[in-house]
Amino acid sequence: MTTFHDLGLSKTIVDTLTTLGFEKATPIQEKAIPLVMEGSDLIGLAQTGTGKTAAFGLPMIEKLLADTRRPDPRNIRALILAPTRELVNQIADNLRDFVKKTPLRVVTVVGGASINKQSEMLSRGTDILVATPGRLLDLVNRKAVTLTQARYLVLDEADQMLDLGFIHDLRKISKMVPKNRQTLLFSATMPKLIGELAGEYLVNPKKVEVTPPGKAADKVEQYVHHVPGKDQKAQILRKTLTDNPDGLSLVFSRTKHGAEKLMKHLDHIGFKAASIHGNKSQGQRERALKAFRDGEIRVLVATDVAARGIDIPGVTHVYNYDLPEVPDAYVHRIGRTARNGRDGIAIAFCTPDEAHLLRDIEKLMGIQITVASGEAPAVITAGPGGKSRKPRSGSGHRASQGRAGQRPARKPFGEGAQADGGAPAAGKRAHGNRPPQKQGERQNRNHGAGNGQGRPNQSGKPRRSEGQRREQA
Ligand code: ADP
Ligand code: MG
16 A cells, blocks of 8 residues: 555645545556656546546645745646536645645636636636636636746546547647646547647656556446336336435436436426536536535436536446447446445446447447346345345346347346355346457547537637537537
8 A cells, every 4th residue: 555655745735635534545646646746747547536636636736835936926837627617626626625734726717607707816826727728718818817837737638628629729728838847648548639639748758557448337237228218217217216215326318408307307206306417507517516415416417528527426326318329428427436446336228229329338348238127127225335235026136038139138136146145146247348449439429518618619610520419418
């Protein structure tokens, strides 16, 4: 076990980390912190939930503290770019925790919030600015901030920034930050374009990589219900939610409209639910996330872009109410549960129309997802933290023969495991030896709505080639 003290962090920071419950470093932190401390440019490849914020944040904070200069008004000392306002806020919250006992000032800049207020915040000088690219450029253009004294540039979730069409913004911003800076790039995957970007803007970068792609999904038990149509999805969802009163469920819908409709339906039948998607204001999204984090509401319906990368501790169930159009979105979705070593359950619904999407997902992950019954809902009883999972007598334990031609029919939960003397044959984890992703594979991905920054399109060309689908999510 490597402690933060071992990694060369100062007592002030180590003490703060102790109060936050950070005792030992995660693998990415263990690898990245010493390299950032020594001044290297860095490419960090790691899935969400691996602790990237502290991996770049802590050494950066140490270096900012070692250099006692104060930032000039409207100048910043370090810049962190992230794709969505939720991620920006999440990063800033973490960093503010880390700098609690220091004089460092963390400011955020995101679309959808008052630009004048942000300009006002920047007027006092900023040690660490966390921003979405579009809004940052707006503020630079207004001369509300200059980047010419920044010594650190972090591109977080770089692949997602590219997916959302930020490549030109990133290029512009990179040029504004002085060449003698230290640049850190973090990404869950390494498509070709990221390699190119790194080649252009990083100098002799060291590369650190943890958890091969798909690994995050290993701890998640995965099931799929083959259903004839939409109505059955709603029925099964209702049943499993009823059976898991203590669960925290994240339900993924393909479209904004679908998410809203489902949320209203759930609310109507008595489940406290909220939704997050591209049509929600920042305030609404934040309130929904907070209520969900606090356990005030137990069901959150989301589209991909609204939920990706967001850290919500304690999610017990992830529902793929609609299967995603792009298979890696499935991996990201189910990665929202089973974090920090906890158990998690992922339940997918698949109509005949979606069968090809399921095939793509299984191919990508190199697994066959356990089939739960198509007609009768599988029963899961997850206690707090998803610990106990007992089948109830009666319906729902027979695995559907629907696709049994290609796979052994398995019982969805519990029973068979006991019959096998504890071997988890039934309800076996569908964890995968996912083949390494091909370079460039994700370049055409679509995550639906952007970050809602609503910037005019300066180039006049479509900002994202998938504009239409983007509108849906
Ligand atoms: P990523 O950016 O890779 O998705 P985060 O930096 O958001 O991951 O961290 C995920 C969660 O793990 C956060 O809740 C964070 O507070 C927690 N965390 C990170 N590092 C540690 C650590 N060393 N010890 C305990 N918790 C940690
Ligand atoms: Mg992160």
